[in-house]
Amino acid sequence: IIYHENITSYSREELLSKIKQQLHESRFKHVQRVEKTAIQLAQENDVDPEKASIAGLVHDYAKQRSDDDFRQAIVDYQLDPDLLNWGNAIWHGIVGAELIKKELKIFDEDILDAVRYHTTGSTYMTTLAKIIYMADYIEPGRNFPGVEMARKVTHDNLDDGVVYQTASTLNYLISNQKPIYPKTIETYNAWVPGAS
Ligand code: GDP
Ligand code: FE
Ligand code: FE
Ligand code: FE
Numbered sequence: 001i002i003y004h005e006n007i008t009s010y011s012r013e014e015l016l017s018k019i020k021q022q023l024h025e026s027r028f029k030h031v032q033r034v035e036k037t038a039i040q041l042a043q044e045n046d047v048d049p050e051k052a053s054i055a056g057l058v059h060d061y062a063k064q065r066s067d068d069d070f071r072q073a074i075v076d077y078q079l080d081p082d083l084l085n086w087g088n089a090i091w092h093g094i095v096g097a098e099l100i101k102k103e104l105k106i107f108d109e110d111i112l113d114a115v116r117y118h119t120t121g122s123t124y125m126t127t128l129a130k131i132i133y134m135a136d137y138i139e140p141g142r143n144f145p146g147v148e149m150a151r152k153v154t155h156d157n158l159d160d161g162v163v164y165q166t167a168s169t170l171n172y173l174i175s176n177q178k179p180i181y182p183k184t185i186e187t188y189n190a191w192v193p194g195a196s
Contacts, residue, residue: 007050015104018104019057019058027060027063027064033140035056038052045158051111052128052135054111058104061115062099065099086181097112100115121184123186134165138151138154150164150168
């Protein structure tokens with residue numbers, strides 16, 4: 001498959017091989033399942049399936065970088081210094097988007113924002129960002145309690161899926177006494193109270 005040249009000069013096969021070099025086999029399979037789920041959600045929500053394909057494939061591109069690589073990138077790209085207080089879970093999307101821009105030469109802000117917000121969500125999300133946030137959560141390899149409900153809700157109404165995941169993730173983080181990134185709380189406040 002050749003993608004539109006204004007989004008990337010790589011074919012899907014070339015992009016796959018670059019991503020494969022960065023990821024363990026199990027994560028490489030995960031991103032391909034996210035791609036497939038994202039294309040399906042794109043068709044259901046009138047979004048460009050090509051952007052969904054690319055965003056799905058690259059969303060975890062930086063997940064296996066070292067903490068030192070991320071710290072260096074935060075300094076080099078002059079990102080919010082508070083990011084230095086966090087870790088891989090928060091970095092691989094927000095900082096990963098800068099590595100995707102630099103190394104894969106993808107400059108489409110719609111795709112980069114979808115990568116940035118795929119873990120924490122955001123108060124405002126484009127439809128593509130909602131799709132990647134949800135595809136990552138409901139791809140067929142996921143098997144947490146509630147995933148069947150998450151799939152049903154998301155295919156019925158994408159925004160309801162965002163509410164479902166945002167509430168469940170905050171519950172999970174609190175139940176396990178994990179630190180909560182402020183953006184995750186902002187997403188919760190924007191989407192969840194009074195939603196149903
Ligand atoms: P993955 O990269 O495909 O494994 O999935 P994600 O990028 O969506 O999530 C990575 C991890 O980050 C998951 O275990 C989430 O529960 C976790 N996560 C999401 N928001 C927060 C947060 O605010 N704080 C912390 N500590 N972890 C979070
Ligand atoms: Fe991720
Ligand atoms: Fe996710
Ligand atoms: Fe993922």
